[in-house]
Amino acid sequence: MKRSCYKCADRYPGCHGTCPRYAAEDAANERRKAYDRQFGYVDSMPQTTTYLKKTLAPKRCGDQQ
Numbered sequence: 261m262k263r264s265c266y267k268c269a270d271r272y273p274g275c276h277g278t279c280p281r282y283a284a285e286d287a288a289n290e291r292r293k294a295y296d297r298q299f300g301y302v303d304s305m306p307q308t309t310t311y312l313k314k315t316l317a318p319k320r321c322g323d324q325q
Contacts, residue, residue, distance in 0.1 A: 264281040265271050276282050 264285045265276070265279065268279075268281075270279075
């Protein structure tokens with residue numbers, strides 16, 4: 261994701277604290293993350309995912325068997 265300060269002509273070290281475009285984008289990003297936390301997918305069986313990763317993963321050679 262490209263931030264609003266990418267290729268900004270007014271950019272200088274420490275400008276994020278005073279930049280209104282950066283503050284607006286940061287607030288929108290926080291709203292998106294809060295929405296994702298509220299309505300995100302929750303795996304009710306996390307062991308299933310781990311089990312499938314282990315069993316369907318390609319077999320390793322050498323020390324890692």
